[in-house]
Amino acid sequence: MVEVIPETSRTRTVILDVPDWPGHRAGQHVDVRLTADDGYQTERSYSIASPPEDRHLALTVERLEEGEVSPYLTEELRAGDQLEIRGPIGGYFVWDVAIGGPLLLVGGGSGIVPLMAMLRHRDAALGAGNSMARHQIPARLLYSSRRWDDIIYRDELTQLANKDKTLEVVHTLTRDQPQGWSGFRRRIDRMMLAEVAWPATEKPRVFVCGPTPLVESVAATLVDLGHQPGLVKTERFGPTGGTA
Amino acid sequence: MKSAPRKKGSRRVPKEDSHAAGEKFADVLRVDGNAAGGMLGELFALDLTGARAKCAGCGATEMVGALVVYAHGMGMVARCPHCEGVVMRMSRTPTHVWLDARGATSIAVSVPR
Amino acid sequence: MSPISRGFRGRRPTSEAATRLPPGQYETRDFPVLSAGPTPRTALDKWDFTLKSTTGKSARWTWDEFQKLPRDKITTDIHCVTKWSKFGTSWEGVSIDTLLSAAGAQGVQPSPYVMAKCDGGYTTNVPLADLMGGKGWVAFIYDGAPLHAEHGGPARLLVPHLYFWKSAKWVRELVMMEENVPGFWEALGYHIYGDPWREQRYAGDE
Numbered sequence: 001m002v003e004v005i006p007e008t009s010r011t012r013t014v015i016l017d018v019p020d021w022p023g024h025r026a027g028q029h030v031d032v033r034l035t036a037d038d039g040y041q042t043e044r045s046y047s048i049a050s051p052p053e054d055r056h057l058a059l060t061v062e063r064l065e066e067g068e069v070s071p072y073l074t075e076e077l078r079a080g081d082q083l084e085i086r087g088p089i090g091g092y093f094v095w096d097v098a099i100g101g102p103l104l105l106v107g108g109g110s111g112i113v114p115l116m117a118m119l120r121h122r123d124a125a126l127g128a129g130n131s132m133a134r135h136q137i138p139a140r141l142l143y144s145s146r147r148w149d150d151i152i153y154r155d156e157l158t159q160l161a162n163k164d165k166t167l168e169v170v171h172t173l174t175r176d177q178p179q180g181w182s183g184f185r186r187r188i189d190r191m192m193l194a195e196v197a198w199p200a201t202e203k204p205r206v207f208v209c210g211p212t213p214l215v216e217s218v219a220a221t222l223v224d225l226g227h228q229p230g231l232v233k234t235e236r237f238g239p240t241g242g243t244a
Numbered sequence: 245m246k247s248a249p250r251k252k253g254s255r256r257v258p259k260e261d262s263h264a265a266g267e268k269f270a271d272v273l274r275v276d277g278n279a280a281g282g283m284l285g286e287l288f289a290l291d292l293t294g295a296r297a298k299c300a301g302c303g304a305t306e307m308v309g310a311l312v313v314y315a316h317g318m319g320m321v322a323r324c325p326h327c328e329g330v331v332m333r334m335s336r337t338p339t340h341v342w343l344d345a346r347g348a349t350s351i352a353v354s355v356p357r
Numbered sequence: 358m359s360p361i362s363r364g365f366r367g368r369r370p371t372s373e374a375a376t377r378l379p380p381g382q383y384e385t386r387d388f389p390v391l392s393a394g395p396t397p398r399t400a401l402d403k404w405d406f407t408l409k410s411t412t413g414k415s416a417r418w419t420w421d422e423f424q425k426l427p428r429d430k431i432t433t434d435i436h437c438v439t440k441w442s443k444f445g446t447s448w449e450g451v452s453i454d455t456l457l458s459a460a461g462a463q464g465v466q467p468s469p470y471v472m473a474k475c476d477g478g479y480t481t482n483v484p485l486a487d488l489m490g491g492k493g494w495v496a497f498i499y500d501g502a503p504l505h506a507e508h509g510g511p512a513r514l515l516v517p518h519l520y521f522w523k524s525a526k527w528v529r530e531l532v533m534m535e536e537n538v539p540g541f542w543e544a545l546g547y548h549i550y551g552d553p554w555r556e557q558r559y560a561g562d563e
Contacts, residue, residue, distance in 0.1 A: 034362040041359065042367060068367065076364045084359055091294030092309020314394055318439060318522060318542055321394060328395060330478070335545045337559040342546040 001081045002056060004074070007152050011110065012074040013049060016057045016083060024052055026117040027094040027207065027235075030059065030087030034069060044069045047114040047209075047235075048088065051121035052096075057085075060152060062110040093235045095207060097125045101137035102204040104197055106188065106218050108144040111210025111237055112152050115141065118207065119167070123160060134166040141168070142196045144188050144214065146175040170196050188214065190221045200226030205233075212236040284308070284334065284343075295353040300346065301329030308351075377434060378442055379553035385441040388508065396506050397476035397527045404511050406495065407530045408460040411468050416460035420511070423495075426451045426459070431494060433517040435524070436553040448515055450496030453488040453531075468533035472540060473514050476527040480540035482549070483516060483523055485533070492518055495528060520551040520558070 005013040026048075033043045050058035063074040077083070095103065095118045103122070105115040119139065126133045145151045151171060161169045172184035172192065184192060198204045206227060208218045215236045222232050284292040293309035304326045311322040311331055319335030319342075331347040345351065367383075374384040401420045409415040418426070431448045457467060471488060473481050487493065496515040497504050504510030509526025516523045522542050543549050548557040556562060 033359060034365045034367075035359040036365050036367045037361050040367045072362070072365050078363075081363050082360050083362070089293070090309065091292075092307050318547070319545060323394060330394070333541075333545055335542070335547065337546045339559075339561070340546060344545055 001077050001079055001083055003079060004077060007060060008150055008154075010150075011060055011062045011152050013058050013060045014073055014077060014083075016059070016085070018057050018085070021057060022088070024048055024057075024088035025090075025094040025096055026051055026121040027114045028088040028090040029114070030057075030085045030089065032059070032069065032073070033084045033086070034072060035084070042068055045089075048117055049113050049120075051117055051124050053121065053124040060110070060113045060116075093207065093209070093233050095205060096121060097133075097137060099205060101139060102198050102202055103137060103139040104204040104206045105139065105141045106143075106193075106206070106208045106210075107141070108188070108210030108214040109146075109150075109237075110152065111208075111214070111235070112143055114209055114235060115143075115207060116153050116156075119157075119160060122167075123164070134164060138166045139168070140170065140196060140198070142170045142172070142188065142192070144172045144174060144210070147173055148176070148178045148181075188218055190224070193218065193221050194225060197222065197225070197227075200228070203228070203231060205231055207233050207235075209235040210237060292351075292353060295351055297331055297345075297351045298349040299324040299327060299329060299331055300349045301331075302327035303349075374444070377444060379436055380556045381558075382436055382440055382442040382553070385443055388443060388446075394477050394479075398506055399476050399511060399527070399529075401511060405529070406456075406512070408456055408465055409530060409532045410465045411533050411535060412466065414463070414465050416456075416463045416465050423451065423497075423512075426455055429494060431496070431515065431517075433515075435517050435521050438520040438522055438547065438551070438553075438558050447500055448494070448496040449498035450494035450512070450515055452491065453493040453495070454491065456495065456531075457489065466533075468535050470534040470537045472532045472534055472538060473525040473528050474530040474532060475525050476529055478541075479525055479527070481514075481523050481525045482534070482538055482540045482543055483514075483519070484537065484550075487516060487519065488531075492516065518552075520548075520553050522547065523551055 001014060002017050003015040005015065007013055029045050029047045031043050031045050033041055035041045046059040046061060048057060049060040050056065061070050061073045063070045093114065103118070105118060107115045119141065122137065122139055126137065141157070143151070143157075157169045161167050170184070172186065172188060173181065174185070174187050177185050186192075204227070206222060208215050215234050219232050219234050223229050293307070295308045296305050297308055297311070298305045301324060304324060306325060308322070310325060312325050314321045314323070319333060321330055322332045323329060324331050329347055332343065332345040334344075335342045378384065404420045405417055406423055407415050407417045428449050428451050431450065432445055433448070434442060434444045435446050436442045461467075467485055469485055471483050471485050473483065483493070494515040495512050497510065497512040499505070499508060504513065512528060514523070514525040514528045537549060539549055546560055548559055548562055551557050
């Protein structure tokens with residue numbers, strides 16, 4: 001482990017140096033296995049936050065109250081510690097620029113992690129400024145969080161959207177909003193998706209990630225709005241939206 | 245794709261490992277075939293999440309990554325998203341990975357040329 | 358060989374709990390839900406319970422008939438093969454002894470082994486001797502209230518002296534068998550018997 005970077009009060013990004021890492025694609029994940037000194041083992045899956053272009057591997061972990069692994073990764077782990085990982089895993093929920101766009105990303109809570117890998121890859125791979133390539137693969141992110149302070153990668157998302165007019169980032173804050181908030185203030189629903197998503201005729205590549213109820217509802221609504229099921233890829237994180 | 249949009253309104257998000265009040269709790273333990281990818285990868289040298297499995301129950305063909313996986317504790321059960329039939333089941337003991345793929349008539353993995 | 362994760366403790370028991378814990382277990386205060394599929398939801402007016410012998414003779418109870426049978430209150434520790442144990446869980450249900458007597462009067466003869474069959478397709482095999490003598494029930498009340506669907510309601514098998522995967526949720530039938538045919542998990546690497554005190558988690562464990 002190289003470094004731990006705080007993201008929000010509950011999430012941290014763990015940066016790993018993995019010798020002989022074979023490379024990965026945005027959207028893939030790794031399995032992390034911990035072994036106590038009496039041999040007890042446990043494993044959890046974590047999406048890779050870093051794009052394939054980065055030298056180090058980044059995992060963003062949400063610390064769950066009753067978690068067994070997440071408190072260890074977010075609080076105990078120190079620079080120089082070793083972590084046993086297996087991967088990269090996943091051939092279904094992956095995107096790279098070769099797949100094309102438009103690219104629609106819908107995420108809730110820690111579901112943003114694999115989507116962020118996709119946006120970081122898009123940024124690294126598509127050349128400078130507002131190039132032709134960026135206009136050909138526009139991207140939109142609809143991101144649901146409870147509060148302003150719970151938004152993971154908040155500043156980086158603002159910077160990315162500011163410098164790149166072909167990327168649009170739309171937040172919805174479902175529980176609490178800051179003074180003067182003019183954005184969405186409810187759970188993602190059909191009306192919001194109809195407003196934010198490209199029409200189905202544009203055939204966007206869609207990736208939905210987060211807690212299972214959000215993912216199922218969004219996926220069903222998108223199909224209902226006419227999007228082809230084969231173009232809507234989903235990754236469900238289970239009830240809490242993250243792995244413990 | 246399942247089509248059952250959820251109602252809006254307050255819904256307690258269950259904590260990990262806790263007994264939730266909501267009727268639909270066990271249904272939210274579903275994850276994606278990606279979760280099975282790690283365990284399958286131990287059995288086969290290839291990453292199977294992009295492989296195509298034909299459901300023995302209803303005949304639908306889906307990518308393994310699109311199967312609905314119930315993965316908590318004892319093993320993984322991957323079900324067909326169309327008919328909910330069991331396509332494959334896996335468990336991991338200290339010495340073996342077990343796979344029962346009788347629910348798949350066939351599994352096709354693309355290999356590099 | 359896996360490297361040791363420096364500073365990782367995993368879950369550790371208190372010392373009082375340690376005496377009640379089978380080897381390799383830790384105590385939980387919650388009641389985790391482990392599921393191999395979508396939660397079956399059977400309406401009580403459609404629910405029935407059957408005890409079936411190898412000759413095909415069977416005894417059947419509707420929900421109302423089942424509710425009229427004498428029932429026990431049971432307080433017990435339960436142990437899941439995924440290493441959590443929960444102390445002092447309280448249940449109400451009809452003992453398998455009661456069901457066997459009533460079924461015997463209808464000509465249903467027992468066999469050495471039993472397969473529990475459940476809504477949703479789950480199965481598990483148990484020796485009859487481990488269901489008799491006050492060791493097994495069909496339970497429908499947990500913690501004073503009707504058993505929730507996600508914990509196996511309307512009714513589940515309760516065999517607390519074995520690992521809890523044997524306490525099959527959504528149980529509908531007990532089918533007698535001459536041989537010990539493995540059920541859902543037993544056929545996939547788990548121990549055919551499952552005694553937590555001998556730590557019989559997997560096939561091949563002594």
